[in-house]
Amino acid sequence: MKRTFLPALAAALLAGFALAAHALDVKGLDRPAGACSDFWQYANKKWLDTTEIPADRTFWGSASMIARANEDMLIRILDEALKKKELPPWGSPQRMVVEYYASGMDEARVRHWQLKPLAPLLSDIAALREREALARMLGDLHARGIFPGFGFEVELDRRVAGRYVAEVRQGGLGLPDRDYYFLDDDRSKQIRAAYRDHLVRVLKVNGDDDTQAAANATTIIELETELARVSMTAVEKRDLEKTYNKMTPAKLAEIAPGFAWKAYFETLLAPDLRELVVNQPAFMTHFARLVAERPIEQWRPYLRWHLLQATSDKLDPRYETPHFEFYGKLLRGQAELAPRSRRVLEIISGPYGNAPVAEALGRLYVERAFPPEAKAKALELVGNVKAALADRLRTVDWMTEETRKSSLEKVAAMRIKIGYPDRWKDLSNANVGPHVFVDNWMMANMFEHQRTLKRLDKPVDRDEWFMSPHVVNAYYNASGNEIVFPAAILQPPFFNAKADDAVNYGAIGTVIGHEITHGFDDRGRLFDKDGNMRDWWSEEDSRRYKERAKKVEAQYGGFTAIDGIKVNGALTLGENISDIGGTKIAYLALQKALAQQKKKPARIDGLTPEQRFFVSYAQAWRGKFRPERERLQLRTGQHSLHQFRVYGPIAHMPEFAKAFSCDASKVLLSEGERANIW
Numbered sequence: 285m286k287r288t289f290l291p292a293l294a295a296a297l298l299a300g301f302a303l304a305a306h307a308l309d310v311k312g313l314d315r316p317a318g319a320c321s322d323f324w325q326y327a328n329k330k331w332l333d334t335t336e337i338p339a340d341r342t343f344w345g346s347a348s349m350i351a352r353a354n355e356d357m358l359i360r361i362l363d364e365a366l367k368k369k370e371l372p373p374w375g376s377p378q379r380m381v382v383e384y385y386a387s388g389m390d391e392a393r394v395r396h397w398q399l400k401p402l403a404p405l406l407s408d409i410a411a412l413r414e415r416e417a418l419a420r421m422l423g424d425l426h427a428r429g430i431f432p433g434f435g436f437e438v439e440l441d442r443r444v445a446g447r448y449v450a451e452v453r454q455g456g457l458g459l460p461d462r463d464y465y466f467l468d469d470d471r472s473k474q475i476r477a478a479y480r481d482h483l484v485r486v487l488k489v490n491g492d493d494d495t496q497a498a499a500n501a502t503t504i505i506e507l508e509t510e511l512a513r514v515s516m517t518a519v520e521k522r523d524l525e526k527t528y529n530k531m532t533p534a535k536l537a538e539i540a541p542g543f544a545w546k547a548y549f550e551t552l553l554a555p556d557l558r559e560l561v562v563n564q565p566a567f568m569t570h571f572a573r574l575v576a577e578r579p580i581e582q583w584r585p586y587l588r589w590h591l592l593q594a595t596s597d598k599l600d601p602r603y604e605t606p607h608f609e610f611y612g613k614l615l616r617g618q619a620e621l622a623p624r625s626r627r628v629l630e631i632i633s634g635p636y637g638n639a640p641v642a643e644a645l646g647r648l649y650v651e652r653a654f655p656p657e658a659k660a661k662a663l664e665l666v667g668n669v670k671a672a673l674a675d676r677l678r679t680v681d682w683m684t685e686e687t688r689k690s691s692l693e694k695v696a697a698m699r700i701k702i703g704y705p706d707r708w709k710d711l712s713n714a715n716v717g718p719h720v721f722v723d724n725w726m727m728a729n730m731f732e733h734q735r736t737l738k739r740l741d742k743p744v745d746r747d748e749w750f751m752s753p754h755v756v757n758a759y760y761n762a763s764g765n766e767i768v769f770p771a772a773i774l775q776p777p778f779f780n781a782k783a784d785d786a787v788n789y790g791a792i793g794t795v796i797g798h799e800i801t802h803g804f805d806d807r808g809r810l811f812d813k814d815g816n817m818r819d820w821w822s823e824e825d826s827r828r829y830k831e832r833a834k835k836v837e838a839q840y841g842g843f844t845a846i847d848g849i850k851v852n853g854a855l856t857l858g859e860n861i862s863d864i865g866g867t868k869i870a871y872l873a874l875q876k877a878l879a880q881q882k883k884k885p886a887r888i889d890g891l892t893p894e895q896r897f898f899v900s901y902a903q904a905w906r907g908k909f910r911p912e913r914e915r916l917q918l919r920t921g922q923h924s925l926h927q928f929r930v931y932g933p934i935a936h937m938p939e940f941a942k943a944f945s946c947d948a949s950k951v952l953l954s955e956g957e958r959a960n961i962w
Contacts, residue, residue: 307783327902345907388628423551429729542576617912637755640732760802790900797866
């Protein structure tokens, strides 16, 4: 594949981060305050005081800046392709994504067609008279990526590595989380009232008169509240044992009578499904009971609303504008609607670069902006951090030898994926092209649904990526025991091939450490080296681990943010364990790298390597939330706010106190409070 690194992109990134050759924002350090008083502020105060969140964003930070530059580049590539007389070859991923983008950018066509692409679905919903037809309607909508009632997907089987399994899970809500239906604070009450107003507004645009819209909004909220009442909380959903309930479709019909499961699976194109995992059996039981007990007349507005809610941001302004005003402005604090090109690109990409055909964007990105030498350097860093974790596992004093041996085997077996897939997904049957934008979105979803269904009887594709290379992120896949680093994150400030080791280990090194440590967080530790979820820990080791994890939960649960809202230490536990462990092992990896150098490294900008490591870590995580987005993150997010991702780990590290000559009693947790897991 021909790859050309764009100097303009590199220059824009360097300018955006105010990075000089030394790769740290040393001018932004609050030196008078000192590192020991408040390290987050010491490293980031000037940036925090002078940086404004763009009007079309709800959060702004290091990753956001890289993502914005990547978006600009991809938009430029797509716009240039549209201007050419000759498009890429028919049937190629490049042609498909250019036409998908073009359909979104053709606002006049979107306005002209209005709801016509949805007319057959809306007509079928309006004609519902029987419960079997209701089940078939859900099957049709679910295949299109629209999930009223509950969700369906094909996933890697947690317990049996090497195979796929179908899963059904709770869902069907219009608010971000089940707790939003019950929280009694003023903000939550305001959101519920605004949600009702939003429903009425959209239903009136869709043809209801004032009385009908108000009555239908009440019905929708009543149904959603009933579903929310039996939904697991965000913390409960993290329990891998309780959410793994494998059964046959016949058994599901037995525990959840009242819903025509056979008709549903037939319409879903899975009539011969032999087994599936039911994430929340109690939810399915209650959902089926609601279907049996509630009149069909109540389900019609509910289904109509969820169809409109899922597609509003792909429709004309009559639907897109109220969707933004509620979900963007009210819930997340977004001041302005993003330019259309960014909105279209985000829909094609998905929130984590995991939309059905997002990988086509990744191919465009890699062809233009990923130098081969970045992959080689990143592989070296990953190898060193993996080795540091192995060293740590050999020396932890709370682990028995049997569990230690299995842990080391898991680290050794951990696969590494850097940059982009060795083999791209086959998108030739996606049928995305010269259609109306919302049709293309549904076509892409139907392609992915059918693609994943076909995998059920086939071996697992170990080369598949679940995140496109153009996304500034990384992940650990427990079922594959693999760590994945897309090309887009291998840029400053996370990765700088010209920077000293301390900067790279403090930024991308801690990200690598974070993802590796996910293999040993409170959930990742339940998977063995082959990706099977099984109890391979001794009873004593499990007890000791949980005791230490409780300390992490308590520490983060003590952090207070906006409106006095506490961090949910149980919800964020896995990410917090990985932040602490990842920072520790990245620091150990740096020490190994420094020890291999022939001479003692000199100070740069007056900072020792150890100081530069911690500053690099804090500056890589610099970020600002809008108040509404911060509240949403605290209620529903599994990651702690960025400042706590800095405060939390360093409080466990005597190395931090030593690096800046701090009074350990003032910057560290007491010895009894420290988790000391990894």
